[in-house]
Amino acid sequence: MCGRVKSESKIPFQKSQIRKILLVRNDNIGDVVCTTPCLEALRYHFPEAFIAVLVCRLTEEVVIGNPFVDKVYVYDKAKHGRYKFVLTAWWKQFQVLRQIRGEHFDLAIGIRSEFSPSQGWLVYASGARYRVGIAPSGKDRKFSFFYNIYVEPLKEAVHEVERSLHVLRRIGVDIDEKRLMLKLFNDNLIQADRFLSKNGIFNQKPVICLNFNRRLEEGRYWEDENYLKVIESLVAEGRQVIVITAPHEAQHVRGLIKRLNVGIPLYYSRSLKDFAAIVRRCDVFVTLQGGPMHVAAAVGTPTVALFGKNDPEIWAPWGKGHMVLRKGNDANLIGADDVVAAIRGMLARKTAAA
Template sequence: MLNKILFIRRDNIGDLVCTTPAIHAVRKKYPHAKIGILVNTYNADVVKNNPDIDEIYIYEKAKHVPEKNKILVWMNNLRLLMKIRKDKYDVAIACGSYSPRLARYAYMTGATVRIGYIPKDIEKSTSYNMALQEPEQPMHEIERVFRLLLPLGIDEIPNKLKIFPSQSEIKRVKEFLKRKNKLLIAFHISSRKPENRWSAEKFINLAKLVLAHNNADIMLLWSPGSEKNPYHPGDDEKAEFIIKSLPQIIPYKTNHLRELIAALSVANVVVCLDGGAMHIAAALGKPIVTVWGSTEQQRWKPWGVKHIILQEQTKKAENITSDQVFEAVQTLLKEISS
């Protein structure tokens, strides 16, 4: 009987969203077990309010807080790992592709059974005492995480993504928008990878087309911060250019992830680039039109919702035209209205 099960997901927002079906499957299989999860300050809001999780352990990545003393950050993280060790987990599941740092975190939890992926050229792992070889066949990230549950006796098709917006944040968004009976289309204009980015000019052209042909409001969303920030580059400048060029658009600045989750939850359709916002929108059940660069569709496409991915052979998002995205939006609107 497993009494305590810990998930470890130390990477980006979308990766954590893609872990939620596995967490729910473990909750169904072991309804009385304590389920914990180790996440970071950057992605933690993804699992806030999730009823499948009993305890959330949040650590800091030193690169996310450059203003803090690195030694102090490391000491705080060590204390957090010591707390997890004291909680004596039966199983720790290291979610994601193999990395030495992820493996070390799993080992340091002190869990009796430690599950994680190892590369094909490694036969054994000192960190994982129940290691699985990285999958040979292409898989969606959700399926890759689910495969780690095989040692727990869970072998099924993953269900829906799960995310639970803050009701107080939803109320705040609705009060800000002051909308009537109109379609609301959210534009999220940010992406981490340069080849996945789409220019401000193309978003402006797309917005003009949508406003001319649809009875809709457009809400503008973006990653906060300056593009010049070397640690956490944002899109404040890009958003400001779009807002000045198109006063009809409704900007909603989200300084925290919980605010972005709430904003996306009130949209009818989401237009975005590849990234965490896309997976959040999928978890909220939103139809999605997404412009992609180099991302692998098999592994990262939106899960469980109507979607259209626009990606061409050069694997550069900027080569997709505003007309192409507009046509995809119209196609999706017809599909969801029929």
Template sequence: MKILLVRNDNIGDLICTTPAIEALRKKYPDAQIDIVVNSYNFLAINKNPFVDKIYVYIKPKHKKNLSDKIKALGGKIKIMSEIFFEKYDAAVVFRSGYSSSAEQFSNISRAKIKIGVKDIKNRDNFTHHIIPNPNEHEVEFCYRCLEPLRIKQGDEKMFFYMPENFKKKYKGYKNYILFHISSRIKENRYSKEKFKAVIDKLDENIIITAEPSDFENAKWLEENSKAKWIKTESLLDLAGLISNVKLFVSLDGGAMHIGPALGVKTIAISGKTNMNKWYPWGYKDLVTQDESKIAGNIEPEIVVEKIKENI
């Protein structure tokens, strides 16, 4: 049996898919299970023991100049050609909203069983439609995508490959709390002043990380609080740090899902995100979210209390 999986969106989304992939492998230990991902989310599936081949393509829209776009398109066409000649038995698109670009891979697979979310314009070719439920977690949704293949949710866990050298690099931070202060969505951001107010109220060793857009805020926090800023060099470098700390506090984003995948207790400071669907898996009770759905409206005292309860 040949099964093609498609998850060509974000890092956190793909991490949330890994428990279902493990369940699929348990059900069909001898099947050929391949997956299509993009260069942006590849690290979330790299070295996953439950998949065979990983098709990785660069999205042309992620490239700026024409020559790079053409090169990326050529790479995508090459992968689609390989999928066409493989001739799969089943194809599963793990997307809770219909995506024509994702369905392209399902269609080219020539699979008799095609599973995905229905196109509201009724133009899809799926043989089995999955109805999204906004009140279920993405992990649970991914299991439901596999129900036509007789898969049920079990005790599977998230998977994220953590190279030992990155983990060893930060072994001295086991008694620290890590704050990741970046989120790309405005409503999910938390001001440096409020982060400082939280840090000042904690009698703990604190380190902070940030994406390049927040380097200035990280520098300010290091200069104006007891927190130490660690300028991680890559996503794996950040994951190595997360894997060592005793508590991870994160704004909503891909990094937030790395904590649970590494077995690290994770507190989420959330804004507009539907946290019934995207809370850190296994840590729903550790979400802090204001009724306004604006992270900046969460008082520092609330975050401090949540941290103290979970140290």
């Protein structure tokens, strides 16, 4: 199925021959959100082309419903544990790649700021004539046949949105207005409104949403006491506050909220779009740097983003109206008072602009 494709170090790109395009991005939610301007750019330059996307299961809701995409291919990474046996995950991936190869794509693009062997393999397995991606270096040069149109990685620190578009610029594709896109459906918005109404949250007053987001294995977290101090300060000011988290954190977060003896609504869902709909209905979103931050930016909610070791030049929420807080490489150097002051400032600016 995935027989070796003829590999040239350089291949003249003929834009007029492109009828079918596959964009591949196989990493995390925030990365895929930052790639969505690439889809609009491709549609602008190839208005009649069939455009498809290949992503992993974790991120499929980012691109489902995207108006610039004709088809979404999804596969499951073995490490995500959907299937009991690794071989089952590989077999399922093989079936997806067989479908892709049968589509006879003219152009396949691996969107990442650095070379990834796993992504390069997916692009190569598509069988596309033109295969575009970041040039491998060092020990990865043995995978150089994965691509036949190479892109030199950027050396300067620029935002991931620009780094993604940098790959497309190699084939003359760019766009002036770079907009994130995460399509929400009516069902997502209806469930959000029901949750807020059920919990006595109304749009007459601003709604502040705090996201409890922890990646302990990566050292990316904010101390629980900081969240509680922020909630206490906001409640004392008469603010409407909701808390949002991932399903696997819900029990832990519920226990924390109970310590406050105030009725703070807690929301969690396995649906990324439902999560995004709740965030969209809020006036300010507070979160650690990561996927939820990029989701909030995509649905247009002003965000207070807490950064530690990650570089805001690359990973800040895209667009205007957001605020980045950083005091070194540890997010816990940011105090609860810093966050409350940032929230007040954002609400004041919103009131002044109204």
